[in-house]
Amino acid sequence: MISANLSAIFYLISGVLFILALRGLSSPETSRQGNLFGISGMIIAVTVTFLLIGNFSTGFIFVLIFILIGGLIGAFIAYRIPMTAMPELVAGFHSLVGLAAVFVAISAFLNPEAFNLGTKGNIKLGSLIEMSIGAAVGAITFSGSIIAFLKLQGIMSGSPIVFKGQHPLNAIILISIVVLIYLLCASQSSNLFWILLAVSFLIGFLLIIPIGGADMPVVISMLNSYSGWAAAGIGFTLENTALIITGALVGSSGAILSYIMCKGMNRSFFNVILGGFGATDISSSSANKEQRPVKSGNADDAAFLMKNASSVIIVPGYGMAVAQAQHALREMVDTLKKNDIKVSYAIHPVAGRMPGHMNVLLAEANVPYDEVFELEEINNDFANADVAFVIGANDVTNPVAKTDPQSPIYGMPVLDVEKCKSVLFVKRSLSPGYAGIDNDLFYKENTLMLFADAKKMTEDITKNL
């Protein structure tokens, strides 16, 4: 119906709209408009594809039916999912992108004529390379995301699964993928194509199982990046500009997020990817610590401290998400504000299970985003604040990161919570956090431990205010 040149221009336009969609996210005001750009880009890309093929027969009806089925499922999930389950949802979505890339690659391999890639058993070399890379990366994204999903959902234990010879095994498999792609291109054998897919699924699985729950922010960002590279690989195969641009955008976006997350933990990307963190360090670091006295209090004490404060800084962490305490927290803050107490929120880059996790939860609880600050913006304010209210966070407040070069988290940027006049620490027990190390903050003179479920404690404090 329309010429290939015209359609290429429209694909370019939709690629540009996707760039604008990401650009919009530079501030919450422009973000909603950005999302509309993204949606229009998608509508253009799909419409142009229909016009380009120009086949409006029975097959077209089926395409619409499948879009409708998928769309309904997607819309249903989007409206029903609780905000606390966002990390699982994103991991699940990544797996679908990966699987879709694999399916498109399989389809193109079985029927290259439809894609103008040559004939079966004689696919153009360049296309075959692009296709097999896209398929392999897609398969890794799929199985990796499934594991990430299971770990986040709690179906699979969040603790790292390590075994002897793990890294050499992974290295051998990764090398074998490269060899398989080479052999596949040389022989065009479909058996090798299936083996390549199987091996790629396997390595995606093996790469993620040794990585622990709290490292999931890095894993999700990394898989986000992979899904982009898989899309780009397929984009090269299909010679489609929209797909190439999008793949590159998503690929670099995920890579940057992984970098930010790693920096937030002061660990190298490889240290995270090789996994096992927190599994091996527990015994060594907690054995040499004797029991030290802690001060613990109840909701009444906490309410008293906060009532007499003039400024309070809230430090939320993953525990807040688990306890679903964000609404109760906001109610407490509303009461504090009525008493003319200044309240702000401090978010560590790796708080929660995915980048920006805490921000979304606070936004859900109607906390205005201009009361929520990043680590660098707020860290100097702790010294002037009266009370720090730590709810569900642990390692990100540990002063050991600044003082003890032996500690596994040494050098990690932490919130200077201990500089506050007093610290209220809501936690269920004294158990160490993810890094497996004791938090010095528990034993400080000015720390009051509140041993309870985060939501329950917050509600009790509100009653006592």
Place this chain on the structure above:
Amino acid sequence: MEIDPLIFRLSIFILSIFVGYYVVWSVTPSLHTPLMSVTNAISSVIIVGAIIAGLSGNSDTIFNTSSTFGFLAIALAAINIFGGFLVTQRMLAMYKKKKKDK
């Protein structure tokens, strides 16, 4: 000598990586979760390939092995497109500024 079109596509790819790099660094950290869900949605533009695959059968056999994979990919990508954009919309609607009267 003609330049291989692959080189042009490679140029677009490399330049887009740079565009992505600068655009994503300017994203405010508080919107990193919506960023992930929206990148999810847009990477599902892979549905374009899925549609070509789905329509690759002829009028007698709409469902051959190749096109069946295409149709499955269409459904998967559609879940992502609708789910991704709608959940992003839902999240972004929650980000509010402080009310003036407070």
